[in-house]
Amino acid sequence: MIDVTDALVLRGLSKAFAGKPAVASLDLTVRSGELYALLGPNGAGKTTTLRMVAGLLAPDAGAISVYGVDARADPAGAKRVMAWAPDEPLLYDKLNPMEYLEFVAGLWGTDGKAARRKAEELLKWLGLWEQRRQRCEGFSRGMKQKVALAGALIHDPKLLILDEPLTGLDAAVARQVKDLLQQRVRGGATVILTTHILEVAERMADRIGIIQNGRLLAEGTLAELRARTGEEGATLEDLFLELTAPDQPVPA
Ligand SMILES: Nc1ncnc2c1ncn2[C@@H]1O[C@H](COP(=O)(O)OP(=O)(O)OP(=O)(O)O)[C@@H](O)[C@H]1O
Numbered sequence: 001m002i003d004v005t006d007a008l009v010l011r012g013l014s015k016a017f018a019g020k021p022a023v024a025s026l027d028l029t030v031r032s033g034e035l036y037a038l039l040g041p042n043g044a045g046k047t048t049t050l051r052m053v054a055g056l057l058a059p060d061a062g063a064i065s066v067y068g069v070d071a072r073a074d075p076a077g078a079k080r081v082m083a084w085a086p087d088e089p090l091l092y093d094k095l096n097p098m099e100y101l102e103f104v105a106g107l108w109g110t111d112g113k114a115a116r117r118k119a120e121e122l123l124k125w126l127g128l129w130e131q132r133r134q135r136c137e138g139f140s141r142g143m144k145q146k147v148a149l150a151g152a153l154i155h156d157p158k159l160l161i162l163d164e165p166l167t168g169l170d171a172a173v174a175r176q177v178k179d180l181l182q183q184r185v186r187g188g189a190t191v192i193l194t195t196h197i198l199e200v201a202e203r204m205a206d207r208i209g210i211i212q213n214g215r216l217l218a219e220g221t222l223a224e225l226r227a228r229t230g231e232e233g234a235t236l237e238d239l240f241l242e243l244t245a246p247d248q249p250v251p252a
Pocket residue numbers: 017021022040041042043044045046047048049
């Protein structure tokens with residue numbers, strides 16, 4: 001049964017490319033107000049799953065519920081409460097950060113004054129205030145990623161989905177992004193992120209889901225994952241490598 005207080009519920013979600021399953025009848029529940037880390041080896045199906053949730057890719061089968069909204073039947077309703085930040089920042093290079101954020105806020109119907117206030121708050125927080133009138137085309141990848149993140153946050157989404165948000169960021173920027181995400185969670189939002197940096201998941205996530213071959217292998221808090229493998233004191237890296245080892249039988 002779907003509990004509407006859950007931020008995201010996937011049931012039987014499936015997608016194949018050229019007959020090869022990328023996501024295979026995936027069941028996953030992310031509770032409201034948690035930071036959920038979705039982990040898995042390369043090609044496990046993480047991005048495919050999140051792209052289906054964000055409405056960018058049509059599933060072959062299955063159900064997606066975002067705060068109780070059926071995302072397949074009502075994609076606009078689901079999009080209103082979530083934001084998606086892809087691993088490659090997509091920006092309009094000719095715009096400066098302020099113009100970009102005003103543009104994105106306009107798409108969400110936010111009024112100009114409120115949008116500028118929100119944009120100012122985000123750009124200051126992310127250390128981009130000085131560059132607010134410079135075109136994004138001259139920005140480094142990390143700066144572009146920060147602008148894209150600000151764009152994802154401008155309409156105050158209840159569910160924030162980030163694919164590899166920390167890849168390629170320097171330590172200071174990565175810390176800012178981590179702080180921002182934790183602040184959002186403290187404020188009641190839900191964050192789902194994918195990462196290959198297991199220390200990040202270990203430190204930040206309330207719960208962790210590990211997928212392989214498009215299926216959920218294991219899920220829970222770090223303590224629950226440890227209990228499952230019977231490895232007290234194991235790091236997430238130990239558990240991850242044990243669970244995803246090639247000779248590990250895939251659960252039915
Ligand atoms: N557009 C596509 N066309 C064909 N195959 C695809 C496409 N997108 C993904 N795949 C395949 O689906 C599988 C899952 O890919 P996906 O990108 O979801 O994995 P991932 O867990 O995000 O991996 P990574 O950690 O490497 O980013 C892979 O086998 C990939 O080759």
